Amino acid sequence: MLKNYLNVAYRNLIRHKGFSFLNIAGLALGVTACLLIGLFVYDELQYDKFVPNGNRIYRVYTQQTGSHAPDIHSSVSPMFATVLKQEFPEVEQTMRILMTGTSLNLLEVGEKKIYIENGLFADSTFFGVFQLPFKYGSAAHALDAPTSVVLAEDVALRFFGNVNPVGKELKISKSTFLVTGVLENSLSKFHLKINYIVPLAAAQLPKKRMGNWGWQQFYTYVKLKPGADANQTQAKLQNYLVQKVQPTLSEEDRLTSVPYLQPLFEAHLYSSSFKYDPGVKGNITYVKALSIIAAFILLIAGFNFVNLATAKSMQRAKEVGIRKTIGASQQQLMLQFLTETVLLTLVSVVLATVLTALLLPPLNTFTDKSMTFDLLRSPALLGLLALLTVVVGLVAGFYPALVLSSFQPVKVLKSAVVTEGIFGRVQWLRHGLIVVQFALSVFLIICALVVFKQVSYLHNKDLGFNRDQIMFFPMRGENMNKQYETFKNELQQVPGVVSTSIGYGFPGDQVAGDGLIVPTNGEMKEHSVTQLMVDYDYIKTLGLQLVTGRDFSKELSDDKDHAFIINETAVKEFGFGTPQQAIGQTVKWTVWSDTNPDSLKVGKIIGVVKDFHYKSLYDKLEPAVLQIFPAAYWKVAVKMKGENIGSSIEGVKQVWAKFSPDSPIEYRFLDENFDKMYQSEDKLQTLLWVFTGVAIFVACLGLYGLAAYAAERRKKEIGIRKVLGADVSTIVGLLSKEFVKLVVVAAVIAFPVAWLVMRNWLQDFAYRIDIPLWAFVAAGVAAALIAFLTISYQAIKAATINPIKNLRTE
Template sequence: MIKNYFKIAFRNLWRHKGFSFINITGLAIGITACFFISMYVAFELSYDRFHTKADRIYRLATDIKTPSETINTEVTSWAFAPNLKADFPEIEAYARVNQSGVLVRKDNIKFQEDNAMFADSGFFKLFDFKFIRGNAATSLSKPLTAVMSKSTAKKYFGDADPVGKSVLMTGKATPVEITGVMEDMPENTGVKADILVSMSTLTQIFDKGIDDRWGNYGAVTYLLLKPGVDAKTLESKFPAFIKKRNGVEEGKRQMFATLLLEPLKDVYLYSKRSPQGSINNVYIFSIVAAFILVIASINFINLTTARSVERAKEVGIRKVVGALKGELAGQFLGESVLICLMAFVLTIILSVVLLPAFNQLSGKVISTGIFSNLLYIAILFITSVGIGLLAGLYPAAVLSSFKPVSVLKGRFSAGNKGNALRKTLVVAQFSISIALIIGTIIVYTQMNYMQTQDLGFSKDQTLVLDTNNDPGKESFVQAVKSMPGVKSVTLSAAIPGGGNAGAYSEIENSKGDLQVANLDLYFVDFDYVKQYGIKIIAGRPFQREFMQTDTAQAMLINEEAAKLFGYSSPQQAIGKRFKQWGREGKIVGVMKDFHYRSLQSKISPLTMRVELNALNLASIKVSSANLKSTLAGIESKWKVAMPDRPYSFFFLDEFFDKQYRSEQRFGKLFLNFAVLAIFISCLGLLGLASYSTYQRTREIGIRKVLGASTTGIVNMLSKDFIKLVGLSFLIATPVAWYFMQKWLQDFAYRINIQWWVPALAGSLALIIALATVSFQAVKAALSNPVKSLRSE
């Protein structure tokens, strides 16, 4: 009997190849898309959850309150961690980390390792990064020791064992012993480095005494709590700790710290202090995955129930000869599962072929292959069978319930209930599709807004090189300035989009008092403001004519800083006193606000000072003509002036735009999956339109004989679907507007959703639906009416 069921199923599928293709292809594409999104969501949720002690690891965050503002930061004072460990037995271990680029040399091999990190000796007690060579417990216990990742060790030592050997680090060529090799850190961790240098190297040699500086913030601190310790209870004890240890100093400086414990598992997606991932994006993609799966399942149900009338006589005859309702339901349910298993096979093929492209699109290696984890195959199989069973229940029930007397007397009509169900499902499909179109338009409009917004400074044709304060930097700058393809050169410690230092500052406010604030600070030279096109709206820029005072007693501030200190106009801030990092002087100019961070963040108060001994970044404005030869000339000048330092550069516009890379990837992923969802909806609509046309073949023939035009017939066949798309538009618009408005809240500078966005989305959906339906409608309208009248 089962063999017979399979025969009937395959014959039926082959007889209706078009419907079968739409069913299987639509379902396979839907499951593949849902599978990829699910892998992406699972990967985002997996960050730092692989550590065995992850439930007990917390990042120590700081809120610093000054008379001017409250600063929410992920870094802590260098002194906090060791003193917390000494005062609180609840803390089992700690690890401070500090990201820092270092120059690494071994013989003739040299690289500027930007992904290096200083780490405390307890690092491997907290984090489970797999060790290949050396002892994890002692590898970072001494000064001038380091651990390399497997790929980094291979870069310097080849296949030889590096443990016990040394490399030279920093511009001073300090020998550092390699005490261990670890596997490359996985993608799904927020604590990532290629080289770990012992923290004692920094605190005892490079910056001796930093452990005792309570007011010096720069370490990211992780605490491992003992089993059973309640984080909130421990957190409540921190204010008394700070008051006891540093209360007097805080009172003098008027900077009061509050310590907070952030669970390690929540840092990547939930922390607003150092945004990396986005839980909103995870929610959105989860909804999109569900939508795509629902659309694919709706197609299956729609097409199967629509075709049910064709099999009415088959059901009637089989019932007459003794087939039971349960047997018929089982057969049709089995056919449903069979189609889904075919879709499963196609899904496997699509997943294997498309996974590399998906990894590239997401910007992460989400998976190396679906066969690398048998759980993936099991999930796909269970999903396919589950869809087959759930989606096949209704068609099986409908088909098996036909009354043989009714269907054998003549043509069977599915009735209003079947039509109502199909219309409801079409509305659901297109509501989802229109919502996705609206979301896609908003995402791309926001991305375009961020990348075309006037930033308030010039970033085009600017080459940036990090000299790391090499002794040869001055001779390099002088040599480059004389090159014909170079327009100008400036040195600084910071560039827009590249981070900045926070500085304890005292600025004279509108009341004449020195007001404490922690302000962003750029160290620059005399050419920085001019080269970057930063506008001075009050006072003057730094000038070489005033070199003696401008290098020691002058400051520029931006408009936001002037507002912070109570000045109603920028001009009022000119000549006001300041104290900052051992310098005292007066404000000589106010800059127009410019976006020195991404548009996700509001413009903050900014100060600028000339500090010629602290400038490591060379910004070179080049001409677009003969760019290749200009770059080659700059490289040759570099090699002459700084032969021991590897040559590398980046263009500022590309570097600044990297801040939006995650949003760009989100937009591309969203667009691709939205297109897939719309495509699957169109497949279903094409099948329904084809079937609807087939059902009305004789009616079309009669109308044509009576003089109906092709246009009239096309309109007749299309108008019902147009009404459904219109209803979908009314449902989708408010839902999409609500969710995308919430998504936009993550951006400090954002678009307003205009009326034309839903209007455009609705128009696109209507055009897509009309194109899909009209294809079948026109085909039917142009057919020979004689053949149409013979169809029944």
């Protein structure tokens, strides 16, 4: 019996190839999209879950109060770890991290020299907080000695091969370290990128500065004792700062931020708005949105499958009548239809697994992940797909099977089409489904258009400086740092080089903030600013515009030690009134160094530059101060002519080799650096276009099924109208009018939702577009046009059939 059911099912599938293809393709596409999104969401949710006792680990972050309330910083003062460990008995352990930056990333073993990023200075308690797995060595005392270093497995492999490197020497920026451990290559789901870790003691930081509450460059983690309440600890920490710390600080040193404890498991997905965060950032909003989209696509694909199956089953009414006449029972007929739909579902799910396996590698490349899809090693996923096959197959087949198997043979054989019964009672459900489908489609079209406009704005906005043909790279080696002026002069002689600047804080760099003491309302007050340590050609090289005053000059020896240039935002923040009134104002900066940790640099403002975006457009422009300070110089910017850039680059490399032959040059172009800032937006744009296409295709399948069903039900009406003189356009309009109305309703629902969602998304950007009204018009027109074209096929097909064929059974 089952073999017979399968044979009949197969014949029906082959007989109606086009219809079967649409049905299978729609469900397969929906399942594929759901699987791919599900794998991505699952991967995002796994970050830090492997860390033992991760539920007791928290990261300290601060949120600015007052005018800077939205600013959230994951880097905090080194004093937080000290206070939490000494004053809070519920704290089991604390640990601080300081990023090594590019000043400590040249690793050497023998003749092998490689620049390795993502190095960390960390307290010796690092592995007491994060119990990461070791391949060689052990966590115990791994960071106790100032000259110890722990490597990631792939870094150890590059330098030492497959041998155990524990006890071997490795140079980091010419300083010798001893390898004490190697971490396993299982940290892809850790929120911090780690290639090597050296003790914080190796940084040799001034002790006085380590006790400063204003130096906020440390990433601090807290491990609470079992049973400790994080909310209570957080409240105690906030009160401690108000009651114990603030009274000890001077007026200009008062803290303007509130500390919070962030659970470790939230560090990856809930830190997208954090400033200066070195972690691997995800976005919980995107994860939730993708999950909702996946659920909608799967649900809609399933309903479409039911719609198409129902529409097709209407043509089999006579088959049912004949089967019942020769003795088939209602249960046998139901089993026949259920077998057919389960077979179709099985084919769809198998096709979806194949598509998922094929699309996962490019998705991994696109998202920079290493997701796997192995059903043999994932019994839960295999079981879920099996359950999906059975449930969708039974649900899709049960409805038409129940209705058709209940027909009376006399009525069925008398009429070729059933025009009454349960099929007509759920019209609101079918129409509601079309509204939901096209509302989702219109919503995604609007979102895709708005994201496209914002991304274009990010890439093309005038940043206030010329970023084209500017090559920049960090200086390497003691010789280059000592002879930076000679190095710069020789770079200037390279054919094609227009200008060269050496300094700290070029646009696109992650520049730490600092304090500047300025006259405010008759008294000197400290303001938070971004310090850019520049040379005499910084403004010329970047093409900055002076609003008033003058540039730094080599002819004026006083400029090196007693001159400052500020931006327009600083003029407003400092309360100077106009740029002209800022000229000549006296300001002070605290100079931190090993020899004199709290000396003051006092000077006057000699110029004001037009605001320029040295950070991404996520961040609002902040007060910036430019000053000559050679002790901080570490990066070179070279402005080149537009032609023969290749030969100019080779000339720069030759000069580099002369001053730093032992270190390879690592360079980028400034425009590439800025484009890299918006990679996540570029990827979001691509994903939205893909999901928009999928949603539209699935919606069209549903509309196609409903249009086919409507045309089938009204075959005789159409035949009568044609006999009475109705033309094709009239028939097409008759069948299309109702469905186009549904699309209009869908657009009306989608418009306000899309506006709210996009408005909230744009709030993340300090500089953003206004939501364009034409995007709503374009989305509505596109959806209506797509719907009309989908319906027209069935409508024209029904309108062009010879009316005699529809009326001859009467």
